[in-house]
Amino acid sequence: MKLSMKSNCFFFIFFFLIAVLLSCQAPPEEPxxxxxxxxxxxxxxxxxxxxxxxxxxxxxxxxxxxxxxxxxxxxxxxxxxxxxxxxxxxxxxxxxxxxxxxxxxxxxSQGADGIVGQHEFQSIRNLKHKRVGVELTGLGGYLLARALEIADMEISEVIRVNMTATIEAYTAFSERKVDAVVTFEPILSRLVTEQGGKILFTSREIPDxxxxxxxxxxxxxxxxxxxxxxxxxxxxxxxxxxxxxxxxxxxxxxxxxxxxxxxxxxxxxxxxxxxxxxxxxxxxxxxxxxxxxxxxxxxxxxxxxxxxxxxxxxxxxxxxxxxxxxxxx
Incomplete structure (x- = not known):
């Protein structure tokens, strides 16, 4: 009987110590x-x-x-x-x-960002007073401003329509709600091959x-x-x-x-x-x-x-x- 009580006590202490040690381990790092x-x-x-x-x-x-x-x-x-x-x-x-x-x-980026116009537009200068879809708070706003600067135009000479550069840009362009969009690959290539768009400017023109x-x-x-x-x-x-x-x-x-x-x-x-x-x-x-x-x-x-x-x-x-x-x- 005494041996049994001692054994039970031993196992209780053993498992208690194991539990304490496990609880002291640091939790796994969050990703x-x-x-x-x-x-x-x-x-x-x-x-x-x-x-x-x-x-x-x-x-x-x-x-x-x-x-x-x-x-x-x-x-x-x-x-x-x-x-x-x-x-x-x-x-x-x-x-x-x-x-x-x-x-x-x-x-x-060496051409993977760009501006695509509807098929009737041949250059950035053709976008004067036209609607351009662009994510104003993202990189697109900068790319558009640089393209206009190189074309010797002011930002006020185009009508900027705020939208995301991916699905919104693709949809607005395909439905002709805008005359051009600022976007990036693979939407850039898809607008050309699927919607007949014309690339008017890319990041290749502003290297690095x-x-x-x-x-x-x-x-x-x-x-x-x-x-x-x-x-x-x-x-x-x-x-x-x-x-x-x-x-x-x-x-x-x-x-x-x-x-x-x-x-x-x-x-x-x-x-x-x-x-x-x-x-x-x-x-x-x-x-x-x-x-x-x-x-x-x-x-x-x-x-x-x-x-x-x-x-x-x-x-x-x-x-x-x-x-x-x-x-x-």
Whole structure:
């Protein structure tokens, strides 16, 4: 009887200690929430998720899709995201620089953003007093202003109609509610091939002015730096997979964009998608000057000339921590 009581007491203490130890363990980290909009240059993030490259790197990440930059901007400004994929121009416009840091260049637009007019329009100058669909709070407003500036026109010479650059732009154009739209791939190509539109201007005419980057919140970089690095490693694995198995990778990415692989492949023609070694050059870590400085200065000058408010942009050096992963470059 005494032995039985001792045994029961022993097991009680044993399980009590186990329960205490388990309760002392830190709960699993919440995933880093990364926001992005539909854009071919961001789909390598989706590819990394679908091919389990984030999981292989033990990167706790949750991708959150937004229908427009306006919605993405609101989520960032409210602190609901740990990071995002967006252009530096949009970051300046949204004045996110105090809270978020640029860590990696995902792509540079070299024709993937543009202005499409109805078939009867031959140039930007033909849009005088015409209706142009554009997302005013996003990159589209800047692209339209630059196109008009190059055409020696004022922004007041066109009628701007605020709308998202994707489905709303496609619908408004196809129903001829607007004379032109500011959009990006794959909508850009679809409006030409499916609706007979004519490309009037693209980002190819303003090289290196639209740089799309990955940003992280400063707190994520301070307290979860290793997790941020794991996200980058997963992304770089996906980029390497795309280079080695382009047909399979494009099929996966095109499915999320809801276009054919041929459309998606064409969309990528207007993008430069840099590797790690190129990013080291961009960030001035390869005995070169910071790639962004002149582009940002030009953008800031443009904003000041047009009396438009903008915020600062700050960079965080995660890339030196990745340099040992030379197989990705």
């Amino acid at each position: 880093l929430q990364i926001g992005y909009i539909d854009w071919p240059g961001y789909e390598i993030l989706y590819l990394a998720q679908q091919k389990d490259f984030f999981q292989e790197e033990k990167a706790p990440i949750l991708l959150k899709d937004f229908s427009s930059f306006s919605d993405l901007r609101k989520a960032l400004q409210l602190g609901r995201l740990d990071g995002a994929a967006m252009s530096i121009n949009e970051m300046l416009l949204a004045r996110l620089g105090e809270e978020y840091r640029v860590v990696f260049v995902l792509n540079v 002015e639209i740089i799309n980057v990955l940003i992280f919140h400063k707190d994520a970089l301070k307290y979860r730096r290793d997790d941020c690095l794991r996200v980058l490693r997963g992304y770089l694995k996906a980029r390497e997979f795309w280079k080695k198995e382009p047909d399979q990778a494009i099929a996966i990415m095109a499915r999320r964009e809801r276009v054919s692989p041929d459309y998606f492949r064409q969309s990528l023609n207007g993008l430069l998608i840099p590797d790690l070694s190129t990013n080291l050059t961009y960030f001035g870590l390869s005995d070169t000057e910071n790639y962004f400085l002149e582009s940002i200065k030009n953008f800031q000058s443009f904003m000041e000339e047009n009396d438009l408010p903008y915020g600062p942009v700050y960079f965080e050096n995660l890339l030196n921590d990745l340099k040992r992963h030379e197989q990705f470059s």
